[in-house]
Structures are given as C-alpha cells and as structure tokens.
Amino acid sequence: MGKRKLQHFAENKTFRHVIEPTSDEMLNDRFALKGKWGEEFFGNTHPIVLELGCGKGEYSVGMGRRYPEKNFIGVDIKGARIWRGAKTVQEDAIPNVAFLRTRIDFITSAFGPEEVSEIWLTFSDPMIGQSENRRLTSRIFVERYLKILRPGGVIHLKSDSDFLTEYTLEQTEEHGYRLLEVSRDVYGEMERFNPELQQLLNIRTHYEKKWLAEGKKINYCAFVP
Numbered sequence: 001m002g003k004r005k006l007q008h009f010a011e012n013k014t015f016r017h018v019i020e021p022t023s024d025e026m027l028n029d030r031f032a033l034k035g036k037w038g039e040e041f042f043g044n045t046h047p048i049v050l051e052l053g054c055g056k057g058e059y060s061v062g063m064g065r066r067y068p069e070k071n072f073i074g075v076d077i078k079g080a081r082i083w084r085g086a087k088t089v090q091e092d093a094i095p096n097v098a099f100l101r102t103r104i105d106f107i108t109s110a111f112g113p114e115e116v117s118e119i120w121l122t123f124s125d126p127m128i129g130q131s132e133n134r135r136l137t138s139r140i141f142v143e144r145y146l147k148i149l150r151p152g153g154v155i156h157l158k159s160d161s162d163f164l165t166e167y168t169l170e171q172t173e174e175h176g177y178r179l180l181e182v183s184r185d186v187y188g189e190m191e192r193f194n195p196e197l198q199q200l201l202n203i204r205t206h207y208e209k210k211w212l213a214e215g216k217k218i219n220y221c222a223f224v225p
C-alpha cells in the first residue's frame with residue numbers, strides 16, 4: 001500500500017468526524033451511535049441526510065455548507081476516498097458533516113429506525129454482470145433503507161449509468177415506490193427543477209467530472225420507497 005494512503009488512513013483516525021466501526025459492532029449490532037447520532041455526535045436534533053457510496057464526499061460537504069440546519073453523513077468503505085472530504089471538513093471547520101467508513105450492507109447497524117430523513121446515492125456502481133443484490137437500489141438495499149428512513153423519506157439517485165437508472169425505475173414500478181422526478185440529462189434540463197434542487201444538482205462529484213469530460217449525460221431520479 002502506498003505511503004500517502006497509509007498517512008490518510010492514519011489521519012482519518014485522528015478526525016472526530018470520521019467514524020470507523022469495527023466488524024463486531026456492525027455484525028453484532030453493538031454500534032454505540034446507532035439511534036443517537038443527533039444527541040451524541042452532532043449535539044442537535046437536526047435532520048440527518050446520508051450520502052451512500054460517497055467516495056470523496058462532494059455531496060456531503062457541498063450540502064453541509066448549504067444547509068447548516070441539517071446534518072450530513074457520507075458513507076463509504078474506502079477510507080482513502082473518505083479522507084479527502086474529511087480533510088475539507090477539518091480545514092473549513094464544517095460542524096454538520098461526518099463520514100462513516102463501513103459497508104452500506106450494514107447500514108441498519110449504524111442507524112436506528114427513522115433516524116435518517118433522506119438518502120443520496122451518488123454515482124453508485126451499476127454492478128453490471130454482478131449479483132443484482134449488490135446494487136444500491138436493489139430491493140434488498142431499499143428494504144434496509146426503509147428500516148432507517150423517516151416515513152416519506154426521499155431517495156435520490158444521480159448517475160452516469162443508463163443501466164442503473166433503468167434498473168432503478170423498474171424497481172420503482174415493481175415495488176410501487178412513489179416516483180418524484182426523472183431526468184436523463186440533468187444539465188440539459190436544469191431549468192426544469194426548482195431553484196433549491198438546481199443548487200443541489202449542480203454539485204459535481206469526482207466521478208461525475210470524469211463522465212462529464214467524456215461527454216456523458218447525467219441521469220437523476222428521486223423516489224419515496
């Protein structure tokens with residue numbers, strides 16, 4: 001492993017806002033912050049928004065800056081990516097953004113019932129040719145989200161992948177989720193969205209910038225499961 005990566009892993013451990021639960025805590029449902037993020041971590045009762053598969057956390061940081069009255073948690077298994085967002089949070093002293101390094105598969109061990117108000121899935125891997133159950137919008141994952149989401153909590157998917165978008169729309173229909181919005185060209189249709197959503201959709205992630213440079217169109221959909 002590269003020296004820089006090791007330095008970033010070590011620095012993550014010094015950040016209060018990077019939480020790295022142990023396997024035991026996740027597998028045996030012993031994570032102390034579960035159900036207590038507001039009171040014990042953020043020190044308030046503001047709504048909690050998750051960015052799942054956050055990578056470098058551009059959405060968590062970007063939304064955190066825009067909405068000081070909400071809390072944001074980026075979740076990813078890759079510590080070296082999380083470090084980038086976590087470093088920005090430290091340097092800019094952003095009090096309402098944290099990162100959780102864990103597999104999203106264990107999300108119900110990290111949050112209690114109705115603890116989460118909204119979920120963003122940003123450029124999730126489409127997992128083409130792999131088990132459907134690994135896709136973050138598959139029924140198995142949405143059932144996990146339902147255990148932690150408040151009633152009416154929205155799931156947003158921003159994606160370069162037509163495959164994952166179509167799959168998600170099929171899931172929406174099959175399971176009767178309430179579809180709120182679909183766009184197959186977010187930047188080409190930006191004026192369609194309300195000003196608040198426009199601000200959010202204009203945040204660009206690391207992977208997104210790569211796809212945009214290749215001329216790809218960006219998809220967006222939002223639904224209530």
Ligand SMILES: C[S@@+](CC[C@H](N)C(=O)[O-])C[C@H]1O[C@@H](n2cnc3c(N)ncnc32)[C@H](O)[C@@H]1O
Pocket residue numbers: 052053054055056057075076077078081102103104105122123124125205206207208
């Ligand atoms: C294509 S990257 C996108 C990263 C970032 N959102 C962006 O747009 O730049 C997908 C991310 O999801 C994470 N990921 C995928 N499946 C995961 C899982 N089951 N648990 C935790 N992280 C996962 C990967 O580690 C990776 O960082």
